[in-house]
Amino acid sequence: MRASQMGDYVEDFQPLCEVQSDKATIEITSRYKGKVSNILCGPGDIVKVGETLLKILVDDSASPSVSLGDSVNTKSPDSDKTSVNVTVFTAAVDDSDNAKLIDSDPEKGRQTGILSTPAVRSLAKQHGIDITEVCGTGKDGRVLKEDVLNFAVSKGIIKDPSTLLHTDSVEQPRGAEGYNYNMATKSCSPSEDRTVPFRGFQRAMVKSMSLAAKVPHFHYVDEINCDALVELKTSFQKNNPYPDIKYTFLPILIKSLSMALSKYPFMNSCFKEDALEVVLKGSHNVGIAMATQHGLVVPNIKNVQSLSILEITKELARLQQLASNNKLTSEDICGGTITLSNIGAIGGKFGSPLVNLPEVSIIAIGKIQKVPRFADNGNVYPASLVTVNIGADHRVLDGATVARFCNEWKQLIENPELLTLYLR
Numbered sequence: 001m002r003a004s005q006m007g008d009y010v011e012d013f014q015p016l017c018e019v020q021s022d023k024a025t026i027e028i029t030s031r032y033k034g035k036v037s038n039i040l041c042g043p044g045d046i047v048k049v050g051e052t053l054l055k056i057l058v059d060d061s062a063s064p065s066v067s068l069g070d071s072v073n074t075k076s077p078d079s080d081k082t083s084v085n086v087t088v089f090t091a092a093v094d095d096s097d098n099a100k101l102i103d104s105d106p107e108k109g110r111q112t113g114i115l116s117t118p119a120v121r122s123l124a125k126q127h128g129i130d131i132t133e134v135c136g137t138g139k140d141g142r143v144l145k146e147d148v149l150n151f152a153v154s155k156g157i158i159k160d161p162s163t164l165l166h167t168d169s170v171e172q173p174r175g176a177e178g179y180n181y182n183m184a185t186k187s188c189s190p191s192e193d194r195t196v197p198f199r200g201f202q203r204a205m206v207k208s209m210s211l212a213a214k215v216p217h218f219h220y221v222d223e224i225n226c227d228a229l230v231e232l233k234t235s236f237q238k239n240n241p242y243p244d245i246k247y248t249f250l251p252i253l254i255k256s257l258s259m260a261l262s263k264y265p266f267m268n269s270c271f272k273e274d275a276l277e278v279v280l281k282g283s284h285n286v287g288i289a290m291a292t293q294h295g296l297v298v299p300n301i302k303n304v305q306s307l308s309i310l311e312i313t314k315e316l317a318r319l320q321q322l323a324s325n326n327k328l329t330s331e332d333i334c335g336g337t338i339t340l341s342n343i344g345a346i347g348g349k350f351g352s353p354l355v356n357l358p359e360v361s362i363i364a365i366g367k368i369q370k371v372p373r374f375a376d377n378g379n380v381y382p383a384s385l386v387t388v389n390i391g392a393d394h395r396v397l398d399g400a401t402v403a404r405f406c407n408e409w410k411q412l413i414e415n416p417e418l419l420t421l422y423l424r
Contacts, residue, residue, distance in 0.1 A: 005036065005039070005115075006036050006037070006038065006039050006115065006140075007035065007036060007140055008035070008036045009033075009034070009035050009036075010030045010032075010033065010034060010035075010036060010056065011030070011033055012030065012031065012032065012033055013029045013030065013031075014029060014030050015027050015028070015029050016028050016029060016030050016053070016054065017053065017054075019047065020199065020200035020201075020326070026329075026330070028053065030056065032056060032058045033058060034056040034057050034058035035056065035057045036054055036055070036056055037055045037056065037057045038054060038055040039053075039054045040052055040053060040054060040055070041053050041054075044199070046199075115136065115138070115140055115141060115142040115143065116131060116136070116142060116143040116144075119145075120143055120144065120145055120148060123145065123148050124143075124148050127148075127152055127157050127158070128157070129148060129151060129152060129155075129157065131143055131148075133151070134147050134148055134151045135147060135151075200294065200295065201294060201295035201296060201297050202294075202295040202296075205295065205296050208356060208357060209354060211357050212354040212355055212356070212357055213354065215354075215355060215357065215393050215394075215395070216393070216394040216395060217354065217355065217391055217392065217393065217394060218391075218392055218394050218399065218402075219352055219389055219390065219391050219392070220389070220390045220392065220399065220402045220403060220406060221350060221387065221388070221389045221390075222387075222388055222406050222410065223385050223386070223387055223388075224385065224386050224387075224388060224409075224410045224413050224414060225383055225384065225385060225413075225414050226249070226368050226384040226385065226386050226413065226414075227383060227384050227414075228413075228414060228415060228416050228417075229249055229252060229253075229368075229384075229413055229414075229416060230249075230368070230384050232252065232416050233247055233248070233249055233252070242310075245310075245313055245314065245317070246313075246317070247313060248313075249368065250288075250316060250340075250342060251309050251310075251312040251313040251316060252309055252413075252416065253340070253365065253413065254286050254288075254301065254304055254312050254316075254340065255304065255307070255308075255309050255312055255419065256409060256412035256413050256416070256419060257284075257286065257304075257338075257340065257363070257409055258284040258286065258304040258305045259305075259412055259419065259422050260405055260408040260409035260412060261284055261305075261338065261405075262284075262305065262422075263405075263408055264401060264404065264405040264408065265280045265281075266278065266280065266360070266396065266397060266401060267338065267360070267361050267397070267401070267402070267405050268280070268281050268284055268337045268338050268361075269281060269337070269359075269360055269396065270337065270358040270359060270360065271357075271358055271360055271393060271395060271396050272358070273358075278360075278396055281337040283302065283303050283305070283335075283337065284303065284304040284305045284337060284338070285300045285301065285302050285303070285304070285335050285336050285337045285338075286300055286301050286304050286336070286337070286338055286339075286340055287299065287300040287336035287337075287338065287339040287340065287356060287359075288300065288301065288316065288319065288339075288340055288341075288342070289339060289340070289341035289342070290319075290320060290323045291346065292323050292324055292326070294326045297323050297328060297333070298333070298336065298339055298356060299319040299322070299323060299328050299332040299333055300332070300333075300335060300336035300337075300339075301315050301316060301319070302315075302335065308423070319332060336356065336359060337359060338359055338361055338362070338363070339353075339355075339356045339359060339361075339362040339363070340362075340363050340365065341353055341362065341363065341364045341365065342365050343364050343365065343366060343367075344365055344366045344367030344368065344386065345367075347367060348366055348367065349366040349367065349369075349387045350364060350366045350387040350388070350389045351364040351366075351389060352364070352389060352391065353389065353391040354391060355391055355392070355393050359393075360392065360393040360395075360396040360397055361390060361391065361392050361393070361397065361402070362390070362391045363388055363389070363390050363391075364388070364389045364390075364391070365386060365387075365388055366386055366387040366388070366389075367386070368384050368385070368386045369384070369385060369386070370382050370383070370384055371383060371385050373385075388406070390402050390405075390406060
């Protein structure tokens, strides 16, 4: 999305920028027609709820009505204009205390009044150049990369401008840890220390895991034979009437999980610590842990108990696409009742997951592996096995309940034809 720039004319409901809270990425739109007169926050800034992002000059003829998130200032020097502040408001960021502005491409210096992109400002800062001293040759006096290069040469800071030509007017791709990778300059030299602030989903994970660490956990580990599951997936792929849909093991695991939850509702509950109450959830909203370059996110598939395997497959693909593009909404993130972490997609046999409060259980699935097993007659045969590790809140669940639940789920996975008995 192209972010609004100072001097731009915007229409009603036109996207202005994107803000990432602890729970989701939210698009801030304009409520009025007008001209962007001032941009107060740049990309990566932490913006508190109620803080002004930008100001818009609107015509009095538009008769703007003040609503949550906007505030109308006094008359501007233009007699027929009124200044409107666009702010981050509580409803937009899920009652978070602050949010991170993640998409505001060209920014305006808060005090300097200089127009430039973040990459150009970074280039100037890298070489100790005060960008206010650079004469901008771009539109509306915007400082360009070439302006910084010419200034650096004139001051003797550099001799060969080509040494800086690797810097573009867009940010370099970021890795999962948040580093900027630029092999041309070896900017990630092992000898350098870097401070990486946590933002958005990463900050949310710090909070939730800190709380989860205070909960008494226990883990139950078992192996499940996936031979029948492998055959079922192969059959789906061979008889696929939808070429744009990719079948995987996960949707079948999710549906069978939901059916097992119907018999053991305490596994699909939330614990209210203050009231010492357990809420048995009527909907099976299965959260799927996803590792993205923006951090760990756990969107959930709503009402799995009412969905077919095909519908689960489509919804899972939708959430994965949104997660990879950092476009998940608060609706996608909130309301989960149990979490499934498919660590086998990356590697490893099993993990020891912590519950995603206020949920009381979480399941980590390892990689399906072909291993030798002994038959009753002593012959060796190959078997496709997966290790599952169920982490549980011991204040609500006991070992016997988790073991019985796992046995029910295991039976449905090892005998997927039983799914047809419960499908509706």
